[in-house]
Amino acid sequence: MLKLYCFPRSGNSREVKIVLAEKNIPFEPIDVHANKEVKESPEFKKASPKGTVPAIVDEDTYLSEAFLINQYLDEKYPSPRLMPKDASEREVIKQFVAKIDKSMVLNIGLLVIECILKSKEQQKENFKAKKRREVADAMKELDKQLEGKEYLFGDFSLADVAVTPHIAALPILGSGIPRELKNMTAWFGRIQARPSFGQSIL
Ligand SMILES: N[C@@H](CCC(=O)N[C@@H](CS)C(=O)NCC(=O)O)C(=O)O
Known part of the structure; x- marks a missing residue:
């Protein structure tokens, strides 16, 4: 299942959560503030070299930056489309x-x-x-x-x-x-x- 590194009051994380909800994509939220070790984990560092949230791990894809993640999600899960075809x-x-x-x-x-x-x-x-x-x-x-x-x-x-x-x-x-x-x-x-x-x- 897709993992979303985030924390509850993060506006940038919420951008990705909106897209996941629009597309009905199941995901596992991982709160980076709930446990200090999460931010030090190799997986989080690979997904987010700058240490910011949101970041995702989706099969072989490790990605950070809300808008980049959302464009990736829109291409991989195109229904409903959230970017124009043109x-x-x-x-x-x-x-x-x-x-x-x-x-x-x-x-x-x-x-x-x-x-x-x-x-x-x-x-x-x-x-x-x-x-x-x-x-x-x-x-x-x-x-x-x-x-x-x-x-x-x-x-x-x-x-x-x-x-x-x-x-x-x-x-x-x-x-x-x-x-x-x-x-x-x-x-x-x-x-x-x-x-x-x-x-x-x-
Ligand atoms: N341009 C980045 C900004 C990411 C960002 O600044 N995220 C904040 C939370 S909203 C963050 O990770 N702050 C560090 C922290 O709280 O540990 C994006 O769009 O994802």
């Missing part, structure tokens, strides 16, 4: 994910470190405000992109998966989707209504 359309989604990783996902990760992992005394309010502003700017762009669409690129795809778990973390970081962003609010409602969203909280 190579140019796939490329547009790959470039979108690279861009959103910098403008949004990275900033939300920095907010997690600042707001949750640091003590109150260590936290810098200016830094938090700056990161929240940058995330809000990225959300405005997404809202425009969603005009007239159900999902970011029409059909539900790995682009939606790459953003969703990080948006879901905003309320615990003193942020959220601004009310005036109606397209994004409706989109996130549709995402939450998909069974994979609930199933990906482990």
